[in-house]
Amino acid sequence: MGESGMSIADPSGPLDQPTQAEPLTIRLTRAAAAIASRGAPDLSAGLLERIFTTPRRYSVPARERDWMVGARTDHLELAGGLRIPLYRWGSGPTVLLIHGMSGRGSQMAGFTAPLVAAGFSVVAFDAPGHGAAPGRRFSLPEYAQVVLQIAAHLGPLAGAVAHSVGAAAATVAMGAGAEIDRLVYFAPLEDMADQLLRLARFLGFSTRVAGRTQHRLETRLGVPMEALRGRDIARTMTRRLLVFHDRYDRMVPFSDGATLVRHWPGARLITTEGLGHARILRDPDALERTVRFFAGPMSGHESS
Template structure:
């Protein structure tokens, strides 16, 4: 198990402060229109907002990510009624690499070579509505269904390495029956509130519209959000967990990862600095710590 080596960018959790969250980017005309609709036609605003909220943007694939993806074995599978695309590298017990909301499999490729060198097969998905996979909308339920399907095809699953909302989807999948011996979460949320707040502020909808959106979404997905968040399922988890989280993360506050580690039996928290929400995935020291933990 990796030690708190002085070369790693890890710092004491006691120094944490909650940074200002970065709102979801939206053009001014949309914010103005949604503010007006929230006041004049909240029902209509909620329907439009739900579509916006559950429609992820497709992020650009970096050249170095594309090169690693090209070395992988491309596969397709059916999950939650759509086609999901993924890549696999190496042989051995499977480690699932799980991107976050608005991400893609390429964002997890910095872990691939180290996972393979450790004797594992690395499997990365473009989750539903992301990357090369089908669909325009996605959700926690879509994420978990795709992970469950991948686990059935490539299992047994030795480990899961997940980022941000992908950690939420992974925790929900594990709580729903996906078995993994170990897990590493980069910048995980404790719940969904920070995502809802960033959307509400960025898009300009009222709290009433946000409440309607969430009620409609629960009916659509056939779930209750109360009870399925990472912090809700954490106390039931048995797999060892490592949480890596930048204390100045402006998308998922550091305190959320720290609280998740507190609730997850036996979890380890490793705060980092200067890496933000995405660069933490490309930091060589964090990659080494993550793969070392997964290797056990």
């Protein structure tokens, strides 16, 4: 997910525990949502669905513009006709960078220099509705299809680094046959239905409205949310996985990463504290461990 705002699985603050320091606008939004949940549940479900599937575009900070220097840009036409930008650096085995909801390719580009120095080619992209790509609304099943198409276009991938909903998309894509040798996940979302419920609670919508929203999404997309649950796909995985997750992540709970690792054979979890949901992508130790993970076999247990 991105850095702030309200979009799919992306509330800007603690999901389940409101605090006295929350702005008046948030408290008023909750009160209005509670009233609407009782008086107009169908309308409320439509609104929650739109919030849940509408990414926000943010300005690109200076550090990301610096990371993008030297990128070779081309485009990939997806099934359905949308053309998205691909950004490439270096040469060698390819590592794909997969951003989260309301993120962008440049947000992941801090990984490029160390990976290129280690002998890899690196590819980032803007998913539909993000960065410089066209589109307005987006969902996890659609994102998984994008990852599948990019992976097929680039050929078998040496690895992928994925963040948040991007990690969930990578997991679903792997379950559908994407060829990625090794994966590194940062703050991976494991259960989309739980995240929808957390967002509903954060905004003040009722559990009933959350259930109606889930039904609307499943009907429109033709995919039940339980088919997207990471733990169930993880049990079938044979590729190596390294997960970084901050214990105090306010957007995707630490329990999501821990659950995914528990069900993914051989996966390793590195726990951080104080890096949150987005700064973890810029942590020097995490970058170093990521490059080491891709560069060769690791011996022993990867400790936190």
